[in-house]
Amino acid sequence: MNKKEIKGFIRLLAKARPDAKTELNYSSPYTLLVSVVLSAQATDISVNKATNKLFKIASTPEAMVALGEEKLVPFINSIGLWRAKSRNVIALSKQLIENYNGQVPQTREALEALPGVGRKTANVVLSVAFDQPAMAVDTHIFRIGNRTGLAPGKTPLDVEKNLVTNIPRELIAKSHHWLILHGRYCCKAKKPECWHCPVVQICHYQDKNISPF
Template identity: 55%
Template structure:
């Protein structure tokens, strides 16, 4: 996709949703970090249901450590892979307390050193909690980037690097949210809903779909 179409695409997404935000519920960088850790192979809706009960009880690394794995599991057992996630969360909280004064570090290397935190999670925290211009490529963004021709690539690393090069600077901070929401609600995996897609005229996907007949 050329630069003019890329700019037009993000201008359109901005018109549709001027202030995009994550659907994960949080009130601090720590709560966001834990929510993103819990969201792997789970829905934001499912994570929010669990954290609405968890965060009033434990909204700091110290409080989470006091719960322990068994205590934490009681709050997150409705989420997939909850036992592994509980281990990661408690181990992460211990590192935050012992090495970072109980604060979430604003540093990629330090974030990626936390148990269960990979590049995608670090990108989400850096972007959403600290306002940095990063793009966390999940399955939705990977699909949209490839389908539209915006930033095609065979793996998430390639797509991320292409997006960082092609997205105009003024759209970089919000690009992550626009693309993930577009993939979640319009450019769906099994059948993209091209008939009500705002960026359809700019999209280079060849197998565009039509509205279902009533």
């Protein structure tokens, strides 16, 4: 897409979902960070079900460390990869206490140094918690970037760079939500629902599915 098309694409997504936001439940940068770590290869619904109980007991790094890995496990063992995630949540909580006075750092480099935190997780936290112009590319955004022509790339990093370069800086953080929700509920992996897509006229996808039947 050219820059005019990209601007129109984002504007129409914004109009369709003006109040778009993360579907993870959180109350602080720390609880958001934990939720995003837990959400790897898991649904937001499953994470929220676990954290709704967990965060009543442990919503700070100090409380999480005091809970400990053994007592954390029953809260999250319904989520995929829960063994590794339980270790990482306790370990990152300890590092936040030791290195950042219990606060979540606001740079990608510092976040990625925490156990269980990769670039995508760091970008989510920067975007959602701190309103920084970071673009977390998950499977939905990677698919949309390539399928529609919005931001083609062979890797998530390629797509991320294209999006950050071409979307107006002040809209990047919000675009993260517009794109994820569009991929989750409209531009689906197996059968995109083009018949109710707000950007169907701009999208470059060649095999549009224009019928719900």
